[in-house]
Amino acid sequence: MRAFNFAAGPSTLPLEVLQEAQRDLLDFSGTGMSITEISHRNKAFSAVVEEGESLLRGLLNISDDYAVIFVQGGASTQFAAVPLNLMHHRKADYVVTGNFAKKAFEEGSIYGDAACVASSGDKTFTYIPDVKKIPFRKGTDYVHICSNNTIFGTRYAEFPETEAPLVADMSSEILSREIDVSKFGVIYAGAQKNLAPAGVTIVIAKRSLIGDPLEICPTMLKWKVQDKDKSLYNTPPCFPIYVATLVLRRLKALGGIKVMNEINEYKAGLLYDFIDNSPFYTNGVEKKYRSIMNVPFVTPSAELDDAFVKSAAKEGLVSLKGHRLVGGMRASIYNAMPVEGVKALIEFMKKFEKENA
Amino acid sequence: MRAFNFAAGPSTLPLEVLQEAQRDLLDFSGTGMSITEISHRNKAFSAVVEEGESLLRGLLNISDDYAVIFVQGGASTQFAAVPLNLMHHRKADYVVTGNFAKKAFEEGSIYGDAACVASSGDKTFTYIPDVKKIPFRKGTDYVHICSNNTIFGTRYAEFPETEAPLVADMSSEILSREIDVSKFGVIYAGAQKNLAPAGVTIVIAKRSLIGDPLEICPTMLKWKVQDKDKSLYNTPPCFPIYVATLVLRRLKALGGIKVMNEINEYKAGLLYDFIDNSPFYTNGVEKKYRSIMNVPFVTPSAELDDAFVKSAAKEGLVSLKGHRLVGGMRASIYNAMPVEGVKALIEFMKKFEKENA
Numbered sequence: 001m002r003a004f005n006f007a008a009g010p011s012t013l014p015l016e017v018l019q020e021a022q023r024d025l026l027d028f029s030g031t032g033m034s035i036t037e038i039s040h041r042n043k044a045f046s047a048v049v050e051e052g053e054s055l056l057r058g059l060l061n062i063s064d065d066y067a068v069i070f071v072q073g074g075a076s077t078q079f080a081a082v083p084l085n086l087m088h089h090r091k092a093d094y095v096v097t098g099n100f101a102k103k104a105f106e107e108g109s110i111y112g113d114a115a116c117v118a119s120s121g122d123k124t125f126t127y128i129p130d131v132k133k134i135p136f137r138k139g140t141d142y143v144h145i146c147s148n149n150t151i152f153g154t155r156y157a158e159f160p161e162t163e164a165p166l167v168a169d170m171s172s173e174i175l176s177r178e179i180d181v182s183k184f185g186v187i188y189a190g191a192q193k194n195l196a197p198a199g200v201t202i203v204i205a206k207r208s209l210i211g212d213p214l215e216i217c218p219t220m221l222k223w224k225v226q227d228k229d230k231s232l233y234n235t236p237p238c239f240p241i242y243v244a245t246l247v248l249r250r251l252k253a254l255g256g257i258k259v260m261n262e263i264n265e266y267k268a269g270l271l272y273d274f275i276d277n278s279p280f281y282t283n284g285v286e287k288k289y290r291s292i293m294n295v296p297f298v299t300p301s302a303e304l305d306d307a308f309v310k311s312a313a314k315e316g317l318v319s320l321k322g323h324r325l326v327g328g329m330r331a332s333i334y335n336a337m338p339v340e341g342v343k344a345l346i347e348f349m350k351k352f353e354k355e356n357a
Numbered sequence: 358m359r360a361f362n363f364a365a366g367p368s369t370l371p372l373e374v375l376q377e378a379q380r381d382l383l384d385f386s387g388t389g390m391s392i393t394e395i396s397h398r399n400k401a402f403s404a405v406v407e408e409g410e411s412l413l414r415g416l417l418n419i420s421d422d423y424a425v426i427f428v429q430g431g432a433s434t435q436f437a438a439v440p441l442n443l444m445h446h447r448k449a450d451y452v453v454t455g456n457f458a459k460k461a462f463e464e465g466s467i468y469g470d471a472a473c474v475a476s477s478g479d480k481t482f483t484y485i486p487d488v489k490k491i492p493f494r495k496g497t498d499y500v501h502i503c504s505n506n507t508i509f510g511t512r513y514a515e516f517p518e519t520e521a522p523l524v525a526d527m528s529s530e531i532l533s534r535e536i537d538v539s540k541f542g543v544i545y546a547g548a549q550k551n552l553a554p555a556g557v558t559i560v561i562a563k564r565s566l567i568g569d570p571l572e573i574c575p576t577m578l579k580w581k582v583q584d585k586d587k588s589l590y591n592t593p594p595c596f597p598i599y600v601a602t603l604v605l606r607r608l609k610a611l612g613g614i615k616v617m618n619e620i621n622e623y624k625a626g627l628l629y630d631f632i633d634n635s636p637f638y639t640n641g642v643e644k645k646y647r648s649i650m651n652v653p654f655v656t657p658s659a660e661l662d663d664a665f666v667k668s669a670a671k672e673g674l675v676s677l678k679g680h681r682l683v684g685g686m687r688a689s690i691y692n693a694m695p696v697e698g699v700k701a702l703i704e705f706m707k708k709f710e711k712e713n714a
Contacts, residue, residue, distance in 0.1 A: 002390075005395075009592060018383055026376070031675070037368060076590070079575075110573065220436075238556070240596070
């Protein structure tokens with residue numbers, strides 16, 4: 001039986017995408033080769049990469065002023081790539097709203113004067129600092145934010161207006177809501193949440209910013225190199241890119257990000273409404289900043305939290321354990337989580353509450 | 358019909374491995390989740406990583422003095438990781454025996470005094486310089502070689518004895534022949550040739566060498582970080598690692614690398630013998646240095662080469678076009694290429710020769 005999988009990433013993928021990938025795993029497009037066996041220089045494969053890029057451009061309305069590339073190493077590698085491509089004056093601002101935002105900041109500090117100009121660490125990252133009041137510095141190379149914080153279940157309700165290019169890690173929310181790419185200098189996202197199996201990372205970078213990476217930047221981390229070679233500078237992570245393309249095709253057919261966003265708001269709304277109306281479950285995030293992708297919640301005790309996770313798993317609602325930094329539960333309800341999954345979770349929550357209140 | 362796929366990488370995988378992966382692509386080990394959907398923190402997945410590492414250690418007889426890690430970014434990323442982890446005195450020697458050896462050398466030059474101490478570029482990389490006569494310098498941090506040269510079809514018959522740690526890119530021959538890991542400081546290999554789908558790279562590194570990476574080394578490129586976290590510092594490329602583990606299991610069941618090496622010598626021997634006895638086909642590599650993984654060859658003309666590639670493809674012998682740097686044909690006959698594939702290729706070569714000689 002297929003589980004409803006609430007994992008934070010790698011995470012659930014659309015069933016029909018998995019079925020298509022399954023078929024192509026033995027014979028891709030009648031080539032007599034698996035999608036995993038085909039050369040990345042084969043036209044059948046470069047067509048996949050081109051289609052993936054083109055679908056991303058269409059869905060996110062990305063102009064040719066931006067490079068759209070598929071790279072390896074996850075967002076954690078981009079934490080270094082950001083300063084190595086952009087930090088010409090060795091000065092950058094970071095907003096720290098969670099664990100990964102903090103890691104990005106620490107990595108930036110390796111390469112220059114990185115400053116944490118605002119943080120929500122004072123309240124265990126349960127909110128996003130008011131973007132209008134952040135004291136951004138003059139003369140920085142960029143401002144870095146993490147737009148959705150997977151562990152703490154927050155997201156930016158609005159984005160800061162900055163003089164320096166705005167760089168955003170959107171790993172856990174890319175393609176889940178409409179964004180205006182033109183407001184950003186760089187957007188990057190590990191794909192293993194909303195888009196693909198682990199192993200590919202999307203970078204959307206304004207071409208005018210990336211022409212002159214630092215001398216110490218590894219060639220593979222130079223966005224301009226990956227842009228010039230259309231993500232085929234070396235052997236790319238073919239299978240994750242291919243699955244990403246299938247997911248993007250499906251998203252387009254569904255009506256695009258506007259429709260997906262509505263579905264996501266609906267799913268998250270069901271869950272938050274239920275939690276807010278229950279005396280048993282709590283979500284501690286300020287309402288304005290609640291993520292529609294990651295919903296952390298707790299019962300009245302750590303013991304009950306443990307019991308919840310275990311008995312939910314027995315009913316096919318899996319990977320609900322919260323991150324070790326915060327405990328409790330977390331339901332990651334990415335694009336591929338069906339409404340039925342959220343409804344099944346709520347039904348289970350009702351039952352568990354009745355049995356344990 | 359399944360093709361015999363002679364691609365240089367990504368390349369053919371064992372059919373039974375693909376079939377197993379196909380099954381697990383919808384439901385891995387009865388979890389109700391795809392292998393691509395399962396969290397990397399799930400015990401079912403960390404068990405896969407541990408098994409992969411353990412199989413590699415067993416097959417290559419790797420002691421605990423060495424880290425064995427799965428990373429991202431391909432060998433091209435390791436071209437930078439090598440100096441960034443090892444180049445404390447900013448001085449290293451490189452032996453340039455082909456395209457990738459040269460790229461590694463160029464990347465090393467970014468970080469310090471990298472010297473090309475020997476090259477076979479004078480004869481289009483058709484041999485390996487005599488390892489006993491290479492003028493290695495004193496006081497270098499490492500010596501870098503590429504043990505098998507995919508494009509040119511050469512391999513080291515013996516390895517140099519060096520004072521500095523020997524670092525080898527073994528992407529296109531790892532697990533194809535027995536090696537004494539203890540003679541090396543670091544071995545790395547993109548896995549998309551002998552081991553797995555593209556997207557994972559193996560690094561085997563002597564732990565005593567990797568404790569103190571350069572300050573400018575991105576965290577994700579620090580081997581000691583990946584070693585400490587057992588390849589799970591961040592989300593790893595789960596699917597390629599999983600397939601690698603299946604391939605390693607199969608290699609062990611087959612009898613290990615000794616047996617595989619014998620099969621590979623047999624396959625390569627069939628092909629080289631046929632070429633050497635034909636007035637029509639030529640392989641220009643010095644016999645002592647011929648790769649048993651990549652066999653480049655030409656007919657008497659570029660026009661016939663083109664015709665060969667096209668008509669071979671029609672008979673299900675695919676991806677035989679040589680690299681653009683050398684032209685002609687190249688048959689990559691990695692571990693997963695069955696003997697029947699090589700025999701079918703030879704039969705086709707006979708027929709083509711008869712029709713075109």
